[in-house]
Every structure is written in structure tokens, then in C-alpha cells.
Amino acid sequence: MNSSLFFDISAGAYIAAMVIYVIYLVTRNSKVGITATAVTISGFVCQSTALLIRWVNSYYFWTAEHTASGVIESLLRAAPLRNLYESLIFFVWALILAHLLVEFKYKNRSLGAFVTPIAALVLLFIDVTGTSKEIMPLVPALQSNWLLFHVFLAFLGYAAFGVSFGASAAYIVLITESKFEKTYLFWSFIIGVFLIVLIAMGIDFLSLSAAQRVQLIQSHFLKASFRSSSSVVVAVSWISAGGFFLILWWFGYGLKNLLTKLSITPEMLDDITYKSIAVGFPLFTVGGLIMGAIWANSAWGKYWTWDPKETWSLITWFVYALYLHARFVGGWRGKRVAILAMVGFISVIFTYLGVNLVLSGLHSYGG
Amino acid sequence: MEKEKKDIFESIWSLLASVKLAISLLIMLAATSIVGTIVEQNAEPAQNIKLLAKFFGDSFAPTVYNIFAKLGFMDMYDSWWFLSLLALFGINLIVCSLERFPKTWKLVQAVQRPMSESVLKSLPVKKELKIKTTLSVAKDEFFNALTASRYRVLEATEEGSVQLYTQKGRYVRLSVYVVHLSIILIFAGAIIGSVFGFKGYLNIPEGSMYNVAFKSPTEKIPLGFSVKCNWYETLYYEEIDSPKDFRSELVIIEDGKEVMKKIIEVNDPLTYKGITFFQSNYGMMPDTVGKFILDITPKNGPKATVWLRYGDTFEIPGTGIKGTIMDFSPALTRDRGTGSLITYSENMVNPAVLIKFEEPGREPYVGWILKRYPSTGVLNGGHSVIFKDYWGVEYTGLSVSKDPGVWLIYLASILMAVGLYVCFFMSHKKIWVNIAEEGKSVNITVGASTNRNRLTLEQKIEKIVSHASKAIEGRKS
Numbered sequence A: 001m002n003s004s005l006f007f008d009i010s011a012g013a014y015i016a017a018m019v020i021y022v023i024y025l026v027t028r029n030s031k032v033g034i035t036a037t038a039v040t041i042s043g044f045v046c047q048s049t050a051l052l053i054r055w056v057n058s059y060y061f062w063t064a065e066h067t068a069s070g071v072i073e074s075l076l077r078a079a080p081l082r083n084l085y086e087s088l089i090f091f092v093w094a095l096i097l098a099h100l101l102v103e104f105k106y107k108n109r110s111l112g113a114f115v116t117p118i119a120a121l122v123l124l125f126i127d128v129t130g131t132s133k134e135i136m137p138l139v140p141a142l143q144s145n146w147l148l149f150h151v152f153l154a155f156l157g158y159a160a161f162g163v164s165f166g167a168s169a170a171y172i173v174l175i176t177e178s179k180f181e182k183t184y185l186f187w188s189f190i191i192g193v194f195l196i197v198l199i200a201m202g203i204d205f206l207s208l209s210a211a212q213r214v215q216l217i218q219s220h221f222l223k224a225s226f227r228s229s230s231s232v233v234v235a236v237s238w239i240s241a242g243g244f245f246l247i248l249w250w251f252g253y254g255l256k257n258l259l260t261k262l263s264i265t266p267e268m269l270d271d272i273t274y275k276s277i278a279v280g281f282p283l284f285t286v287g288g289l290i291m292g293a294i295w296a297n298s299a300w301g302k303y304w305t306w307d308p309k310e311t312w313s314l315i316t317w318f319v320y321a322l323y324l325h326a327r328f329v330g331g332w333r334g335k336r337v338a339i340l341a342m343v344g345f346i347s348v349i350f351t352y353l354g355v356n357l358v359l360s361g362l363h364s365y366g367g
Numbered sequence B: 001m002e003k004e005k006k007d008i009f010e011s012i013w014s015l016l017a018s019v020k021l022a023i024s025l026l027i028m029l030a031a032t033s034i035v036g037t038i039v040e041q042n043a044e045p046a047q048n049i050k051l052l053a054k055f056f057g058d059s060f061a062p063t064v065y066n067i068f069a070k071l072g073f074m075d076m077y078d079s080w081w082f083l084s085l086l087a088l089f090g091i092n093l094i095v096c097s098l099e100r101f102p103k104t105w106k107l108v109q110a111v112q113r114p115m116s117e118s119v120l121k122s123l124p125v126k127k128e129l130k131i132k133t134t135l136s137v138a139k140d141e142f143f144n145a146l147t148a149s150r151y152r153v154l155e156a157t158e159e160g161s162v163q164l165y166t167q168k169g170r171y172v173r174l175s176v177y178v179v180h181l182s183i184i185l186i187f188a189g190a191i192i193g194s195v196f197g198f199k200g201y202l203n204i205p206e207g208s209m210y211n212v213a214f215k216s217p218t219e220k221i222p223l224g225f226s227v228k229c230n231w232y233e234t235l236y237y238e239e240i241d242s243p244k245d246f247r248s249e250l251v252i253i254e255d256g257k258e259v260m261k262k263i264i265e266v267n268d269p270l271t272y273k274g275i276t277f278f279q280s281n282y283g284m285m286p287d288t289v290g291k292f293i294l295d296i297t298p299k300n301g302p303k304a305t306v307w308l309r310y311g312d313t314f315e316i317p318g319t320g321i322k323g324t325i326m327d328f329s330p331a332l333t334r335d336r337g338t339g340s341l342i343t344y345s346e347n348m349v350n351p352a353v354l355i356k357f358e359e360p361g362r363e364p365y366v367g368w369i370l371k372r373y374p375s376t377g378v379l380n381g382g383h384s385v386i387f388k389d390y391w392g393v394e395y396t397g398l399s400v401s402k403d404p405g406v407w408l409i410y411l412a413s414i415l416m417a418v419g420l421y422v423c424f425f426m427s428h429k430k431i432w433v434n435i436a437e438e439g440k441s442v443n444i445t446v447g448a449s450t451n452r453n454r455l456t457l458e459q460k461i462e463k464i465v466s467h468a469s470k471a472i473e474g475r476k477s
């Protein structure tokens, strides 16, 4: 059986859920809200099925080549966390899971409108970059249980951080009192950069042939817009980006009224941000840093080499440690900590994608 | 004068103990680390000058490079100022924890006391209710409900009222110190490793033996024993050139005796006397001739393994068939365009041996036998000549390391994991239940506090109260 149909259905469901959550924000019709949750849950069930199918498939793929490998070992080696595509899919899965947990715990649906877009963006990213979806043989360095636990826990942590990003972004909108506040400008800038990069990658994607798409990230990143060889295209890109920022900045403020009407309080968002970081931080520390270090030690004899990937995980860790201390003992409140929470997740994204896009490292992830 | 000195000392101490300093240090460490990931570390100058030219232009780049290099950014994580930042961070952590620990310890040790009803009502979590029952029934049932939730309950009795009070998880307050301690231990482990350990490499040709490792081409580290590589091989996935495994067989020889033998692979090193050998590399030795290892099996006969050189001749026992080694290719493939056979890599990606077979009364014939495809070695008569290896031309690239601090790092990791778990998922909860008689009823006031997760505690209190009041109701009937 092939898992891709189920993956496609779930991706469709998440994107639909995003739209419905936004409609819910606007209409505040509780039936719409229930529909949004139902669609999300169906997508989640589909995706879980797809993950299981893929796991089974790669189990057979592995055992065909490694006949001496035991059942447990084969199951571990086949776990669908083996390359960029699978880890991003798993991230989406964990993010939706975290979101559903928050929704049930806080009995409030509105956060969906902030978290499902992250899921949709990641799914879009996968398709836009043409990330390989094939089940590939595992190169020797990746044949390690530590690596598996490392990716598994780190991505659960990333998902929790993703929720905190959604909550802190909503928080900033909610407490903004004027469009000219620095915090709100920061917010518009960050959200704008996210969307613009994604749109620009979409343009890259459309401008490339199928064969070139595989190389999008490595060789064609933003080559159809900001990094084009034609200066006209570059100028047009910057001007449209500027326009986009203005629109986002102008209309983003409107979200505040919506959120207020939905009886979402800043306290609640702050609480969600803090709690998800409190869950994400231990997961990321143990999964991302400790397991990663143990794996590096067992594969290369050194638990820490300051390679860019490791260093960026450490930077991410510093940012979240900063968040915890600033909020818990440093007496920071409100906007400042919300910005830290946003910066933390930007650092997560850079750790995972930016290092492969911009810097190069030892790690084999990255398409 | 004395006093002034003391003042200076005190203000330095309080600076070192402050969370403000910790916040500044975290920001500085994060910011400088970012620079270290952009500037390529320990790279050829040209590489970074090219990078800097993108930001500063071609004419300024060399100057900027020199300034950066002077500041240590080209080997940043070993630079004096980065190490000082880390050291200051460690000191900050120690001083801060020393400052705060006694207060926390007092909190942990503090004996819980009964509280007046008015104070109870000011606690963050509270609940009041009135039930028709007697003082002793209410007391019993709340006692039971609390005990059922595994609280150890104390009580204080006064005229006409009784107070139950209890706490759980007071040691949770120490978990932050466990986390902080684990960071100090990681620093300690890293220092031990860099002072008493080493990191080197060693390339051993198949069949050779070394008793040193190398830090650099000229700097040797004696091992105290010898290590020999019996063989090295790369295994490939079928049909594609994606490597499946890199393996070498290593033997440790001490005082002329073989004391250990292991096939190592990536993720599965060999450790002897604290020194660990990791599979990290491989390659071909230039201008070396090796030996062909063939497994020869006549139809219905026993297998024999032979080692041969270029031009050597062998015989398939009992058949009169003779083979001669004619040629070797480390990576044989058929060219897609011309269809002719070519060698497409210097490395042993698809090793093949060309053998000329001669049989009395027949035309000699020549054929390639491929190591990765044993079926190419099956001859017409059902005899087989399997190409096992071309031995003696590859070397195994090992990284060799000794890190006596690593156990401390692992211990600290466990402490950190446990500490973080306790810190974020457990809490110190205190509960007071005041029961006061009023005519035929009792007024019950429950107050509770916690250092974390108030919501959870509220739910817990709800549960205990409803548990107890149900039991009280049950007693009436």
C-alpha cells in the first residue's frame, strides 16, 4: 500500500482546517469551529495512518537489504524519521497533536488559526522545494538508535515551540495598541519574511523544470526573484515585498479585534506560550542536545564539535533558557518575553533549515 | 579603607550572583556563536576573505579579515574571549546558585504550620463549602480523601474546629539546582577531556600495524599498544552506489599477544584502555599492488580460498580448468553511450577482476567477475570463482580519541534530564483544610498553594473535595 494518498488527504485537510479556523475567527459561529476541529482531527487520523503505512513499507525496504537485522532493530531503523521529508512530516504531525491538546485543555478553538498555518506552510514548503519523498536506503552514519531518539524527541520539542510561536504571535497582536509600536513592527516584519520567502520559493518552483526542482534549495533558492540575474526582476521583487509588508502591517492589526471578540485574553496566550516552552525545553534539551551529542560521540568520537548545526541548536537553547530566566526570575513580562518566544522559534527554523540553506555542516539532513 | 574594600567585593559578588548578568551573558553567547557559524572556522584564509567580500566588498575584505582574525573569530570557540565568556557564565551560575540555595533549602525544610482561616482565604487556590454533618465525620472523610491522593496529613485541633494540613513534593524545589549543577559538571567534563584526553587520527593500510596515533602529520601520540587492521571494506546497497556500511576488522596487540579483535563500523567503535577507534574514513593507497582473494568451488566439491597476485594462475581443483588474473578495475561499469567497459571511480565502488580461463581442448575465454555481484563468478560448468576482495590496497581511516571526561558528561546529561523533568512536570503543593463547626453543619475552607501549575492543583482540589463530600453524603444514608 502507498502512503502518499493518505498524506495528500491529510495535507488537504490541514489546509482546509486553516481556512475554516480563520472563518471561525471572523464569524465566531460555533458550528464552524466544531467543523474546523473535526477536519483537523480527520487530517490527523489520516496522517497517522500514512505514517504507519510508510513505517511498514520502509520496514520491508530495510529487511530486504539487511537480512540479519532483528525485528526491533529493523523497526527502529525503519522509523519514518530518516530524512528531511519524513522529519518535516513528523513535525507537522506533532504540531497538530500539540495543537489539539491545547485546544482541548483550554477549551478555545481560536489558536487553530495561528497554528494550522504553520502546518500548512511546512507542507507547502515540502512541495515547493520538491523534497524527495522516496524511501531511501540509510547511509551508515544514520544507522543509530541514538539518532532516532534524537530526531524523535527534538521534533516533539520543535512542535511545542511551534505552538509557543503561534501563541506569542497572537499575544503580540492582542496587546498592540498602535500600528507604530516597535513590537508590532517586529511582528509584521517576521510574519512578512516568512510569507514572502515562501511565496518567492513558490515562484522559484513554478519557474523550474521538474528535474531542477529537486535542486531548488541547493542551487535555485530565490533565484527567480530576489537573487535573479535580471536587475529588473530583483527590483520588482523588492518593491512587491515592500508592498506586501505594508498590507500585512496595515491589516494585521485587524486580527486584534477578532481575538478580543473571541474572549482570548493576553494572560491565556502568555500561559500557553510559557507552558509549551516548559514542555518543549526539556524535550529539546534531552532530544536535541543530549541525544545529538551522544550520537556524535558514538559515531565520531566527539560529543561536541561546534559545527554549525550543533552551534545553532545551542543558540536555540540559549534563547529559550533566556526566555525562562527572563520570565521566571528576571521579571520580564509582556511584549519582551513574547518577542523572545518568537525569536526562539525563528532560531529553531534556522537550526533546521537555515543551516542547510545558508551554511553547511556535518549533518546529512537537508535533502 | 577596609570598608571600601568590602564594598567592592560585595558589589562584585552581587553582580556575579545576578540574573541580569546571566541574561546578558546568554545574549552575548548566542550572538557571538552566530558569528562563529557564519565565518567558517579553521578554514583557509581565502575562503573567508571571499565570504567577507560579499559583505564588505573586494577591497576591504582582506583588512576586515585581518581584524577578524586578530580578534580570534577564525578559531572563535577556542579564542580567549569566548572561553572567558563561558567561564564567566559558569561562575555566574555557581555564585547565583550558592546565593540562593540556602533560601530554597529553608523553604524545603520549613515545617508546615496550620493557618488561620482568614489567611487561608487569601491563598491562590481556595474553595469553601458548607455541609450538614459533624466535625468528626467531615474530618475523617477529608483525611481519607487526602490520604487516598497520597498526602501525609497532619492535624491541629482547636475548640470547635480542626485543621488538616499537608504538603507534597517539597524536594521539587531543588530540581533547578540539579539542572544548574549538571551544567557545571558538563563544563568540568569538557575541561577534563581537553586536559587529559586527545583527539587524533590514524590511517592503517590493510595488513599494517601502528602503535601511535597522529594529532597532525608531525605530532605523534603513543598508544601504549598496537593496533592492526586486518581488512577494510565498503558495502553497498544492491544496484545503487549508496554505501550501506563501512567496516574494518581491527586487532589490538599488546606485548606481542592479540588481546582484542573486533569488526568496527560507523556507530560501533572499538575501545581499549580508554582509547576509542572510530570508523571515519577510508581510501586507496597510491601505487600499491595487493592480493586477490578468490573463493573457488568446483561443482560438487569443497570450497578453497586462494590469495593471488597479478598474473598468477590458479586451478579449479579436479577440473583441469586454469585461471589467470589479467586485470583489475576498482569501479567497473558499462558506458551508457558507447557500451564499452570503463572504470568510473578511483575508489573501490564496484571492484572487478578480469580472469582468463583455459580448459584443455577448448578456446580460452576472458571474463570480468564483480565483487558486488557474486553471480558473475558462476562458470558454465557449474563451478564458481567468487571474487571476495582485492586486499592490501585500501586503508581504513580511524579517528582515535581518548576522553576521560566523557563519563562526567553522560552523568551530567542524566542529571539534567531528570532535573528538567522534575522542574517542569512536578510541583511542590501545600494544602490546608479548615473544618469549623457551626450548629449542625460544618464550614469547610480549603486553601492550597503551589510553585507551578496552579491549574492542575485546582483540578486536584476539586477532586479531593468532591471525593470527600460524596463520602460524607454516603454516610448519612
Ligand code: HEM
Residues within 6 Å of the ligand: A318, A321, A324, A325, A328, A329, B017, B018, B019, B020, B022, B089, B092, B093, B096, B097, B100, B104, B176, B179, B180, B183, B420, B423
Ligand atoms: C543555559 C544555562 C541554564 C539553564 C539550562 C538553566 C535552567 C534553569 C531552569 C530550567 C530553571 C527553572 C525555570 C522555570 O522554572 O521556569 C532555572 C531557574 C533559575 N536559574 Fe537557571 N539555567 C541556566 C543558567 C543560569 C544562570 C547562568 C544563572 C545565574 C544567575 C541562573 C539562575 C537561575 C535562577 C536564579 C533560577 C530560579 C531559581 C528558583 O526558582 O529559585 N540560571 N534555570
